[in-house]
Amino acid sequence: MKLGIFTDPHYALADRLVNTRRPRLSMGKLKEALDAFQKEQVDAIVCLGDWISIWDTRETMAQRLREFILPLRETGVPVYTCMGNHDAEAFTREEFAALTGFTLAPCVLEDDESRVILLDANAMRDGSPWPPYFEDWTQTALPQEEFLWFKEQLHTNKRCLVGLHQNLDPGISGEHVLENAAEVRRLIHEAGNVRMVLQGHYHFGHEAVLDGIRYHTLTAMCEEEENSFMIYTL
Numbered sequence: 001m002k003l004g005i006f007t008d009p010h011y012a013l014a015d016r017l018v019n020t021r022r023p024r025l026s027m028g029k030l031k032e033a034l035d036a037f038q039k040e041q042v043d044a045i046v047c048l049g050d051w052i053s054i055w056d057t058r059e060t061m062a063q064r065l066r067e068f069i070l071p072l073r074e075t076g077v078p079v080y081t082c083m084g085n086h087d088a089e090a091f092t093r094e095e096f097a098a099l100t101g102f103t104l105a106p107c108v109l110e111d112d113e114s115r116v117i118l119l120d121a122n123a124m125r126d127g128s129p130w131p132p133y134f135e136d137w138t139q140t141a142l143p144q145e146e147f148l149w150f151k152e153q154l155h156t157n158k159r160c161l162v163g164l165h166q167n168l169d170p171g172i173s174g175e176h177v178l179e180n181a182a183e184v185r186r187l188i189h190e191a192g193n194v195r196m197v198l199q200g201h202y203h204f205g206h207e208a209v210l211d212g213i214r215y216h217t218l219t220a221m222c223e224e225e226e227n228s229f230m231i232y233t234l
Helices: 023-039 058-075 085-090 093-100 144-154 181-191
Strands: 002-006 044-047 079-081 107-110 114-118 159-164 194-199 206-210 213-217 230-233
Touching (some): 002 023, 058 085, 144 181, 181 194
Parallel strands (some): 114 159
Antiparallel strands (some): 002 230
């Protein structure tokens, strides 16, 4: 299975936000990524979240999201995504699904030999769901029900790839990391079939090998002028 992957475009009609973010440039970067994805004939496109920036009114953010996903629709390639904290602050899950038409985490995409598992860690530290339009991005956890679902999905002979918006890697600043990250990492390690864990959220990227498994945090697409995306074959 060949995947085109990116994260954190934070699209908005703003030249610069939070010092290093260049949200307006993300449209051109997305089109560049999609050209590469189509050239490589990817089977699916995965975004790890934060499609838009919290900037301007909710109606305007919805319009920016509609604009940004148009090039993705034109590819005809299925899109799977996590909701990032910005997405969850701007929209409910139902609103986001209706606006995009994409398959939202938690979800699975697979073929005969491989399985991609996307997680949704938009939950309070105690595992209860974020309320609508929740603003405290430092609260994040994998809820118990989803934890048990994840354990079931890992019970397979297929090669697995795990993706989520927030972070499981303890080498990243703590406010970006799930409250129950250690328990989730233990589950991944015990499964013995996870080739890599992909993460977003921490914009500057990070790389670690934990218990023999690669934890790769993609650099945010919105950061400065250089583009960031990857093509990965599982």
